Each structure stands twice: as C-alpha cells, then as structure tokens.
Amino acid sequence: MTNPIRVIPLDCATCQKPLVGLPNDTAFTCVPCESVLSVNAHSTVQIPLRIAEPSETTDAPIIYLPMYRFALQSSVLDTQGTDITAETPLPEHAWVCGFQEFRPAYFGNPGVDMTAAQCTPLALEAPPPQFRLLGIARSLEEAARYPQLFISLLLDRRRDITGQTIEVDTATPALWAIPFALHEAENTLVNLLTAHRYATRMVETLAEMR
Numbered sequence: 001m002t003n004p005i006r007v008i009p010l011d012c013a014t015c016q017k018p019l020v021g022l023p024n025d026t027a028f029t030c031v032p033c034e035s036v037l038s039v040n041a042h043s044t045v046q047i048p049l050r051i052a053e054p055s056e057t058t059d060a061p062i063i064y065l066p067m068y069r070f071a072l073q074s075s076v077l078d079t080q081g082t083d084i085t086a087e088t089p090l091p092e093h094a095w096v097c098g099f100q101e102f103r104p105a106y107f108g109n110p111g112v113d114m115t116a117a118q119c120t121p122l123a124l125e126a127p128p129p130q131f132r133l134l135g136i137a138r139s140l141e142e143a144a145r146y147p148q149l150f151i152s153l154l155l156d157r158r159r160d161i162t163g164q165t166i167e168v169d170t171a172t173p174a175l176w177a178i179p180f181a182l183h184e185a186e187n188t189l190v191n192l193l194t195a196h197r198y199a200t201r202m203v204e205t206l207a208e209m210r
C-alpha cells in the first residue's frame with residue numbers, strides 16, 4: 001500500500017533521522033532508537049517504544065495500533081479516610097489508546113479491555129519487517145488523564161466506591177505497538193493479546209496507518 005506520509009520538521013532526538021506521521025499525529029516513533037517523541041505546544045517528551053509479541057498466530061495481515069501503558073500507584077481510602085488499598089485488588093497498570101478511537105461507547109475501547117485484562121505483553125527484540133507505527137493522534141498529556149477514569153470504572157463494577165479516594169500516579173509511561181489481526185472481509189480487528197474483536201471503524205485512520 002502506498003499512502004502519503006507526512007514528514008514533519010522534527011528529527012529524532014537521538015539519531016537525528018526525520019520523523020514521520022499522519023497530519024493529526026502528536027507523537028512520532030523512531031523504530032531504531034525504540035523511542036517515541038511526544039510533541040505538544042509546550043514541550044517534547046521522549047518515552048520508550050515497545051513492540052508486543054502476539055500471543056496467538058494468525059493468517060490475517062497484522063496491523064499494529066499504538067497504545068500507551070501507564071504503571072499505576074493506586075490507593076483507596078474509605079469514607080473515613082482509612083487506607084483500604086491492601087484489601088482492594090487494584091490494577092497495576094492502565095492502557096490507553098494512542099489512536100483516537102471512534103465512538104468507544106459503541107465500538108468498544110481496547111484501552112479499557114486491556115486494562116481490565118491487566119494485559120502484560122512480551123516485547124519483541126527486533127521489529128518485524130516493514131514495521132511502522134502511525135496514527136498516534138492522542139497526546140501523552142491527554143492519554144494520562146484516562147487511567148484514573150478507567151480505574152474508577154473497573155472498581156465501580158466490583159463494588160460501591162462512593163466516598164473513596166483513588167489516586168493514580170501515571171509516572172513512567174511507555175508506548176506499545178499492539179498487534180491486531182485485520183479481517184477485511186468481516187471488517188474486524190482482533191487484538192492478538194486479549195482476543196477482543198472490534199469493528200474496523202473503531203480506527204478512523206486505519207487506511208493511512210497500513
């Protein structure tokens with residue numbers, strides 16, 4: 001596939017190679033340096049890039065979608081302010097889509113699903129042939145707002161958390177390339193780590209990302 005890829009006037013901070021992305025991207029990968037440059041109006045931040053090893057094989061083409069991973073330091077206080085973290089099983093990390101997901105309430109949200117599954121992929125040591133990762137339209141700054149919401153949702157499914165305080169430390173983020181099998185005849189994407197299925201419409205820029 002030959003899709004136009006915009007070269008932005010930004011170079012990798014480590015190897016000085018030009019970075020590529022789609023017009024709405026806010027973060028740009030440098031595969032040889034295993035890093036992601038996240039850009040906003042005020043600053044640029046470099047975070048690690050990891051490519052997840054699929055946990056199941058597929059005959060379908062694989063497309064990698066960008067997902068932020070945040071390690072969490074969560075604590076839960078009850079209504080009296082007593083720390084009940086020890087008796088509350090809490091997720092250790094949260095996943096947030098790096099692409100802008102389309103109508104997640106309808107099409108599903110891989111970030112919530114991977115957080116609920118506490119997905120812990122293995123990282124490939126070398127990128128697959130022709131690997132590239134485009135379409136990181138959601139900035140690191142924006143993504144960092146989601147873990148708190150996801151944790152609240154997940155806890156709320158299990159118990160009443162009214163009056164409890166949940167603090168989420170979203171330090172040490174990384175960006176992961178997560179493999180999805182693309183079944184074009186069925187317009188379906190299957191997460192090769194969690195086996196969750198999604199409509200391809202979930203990813204608006206899918207054609208440009210391939």
Ligand SMILES: [Zn+2]
Binds near residue numbers: 012015016017031
């Ligand atoms: Zn580089």
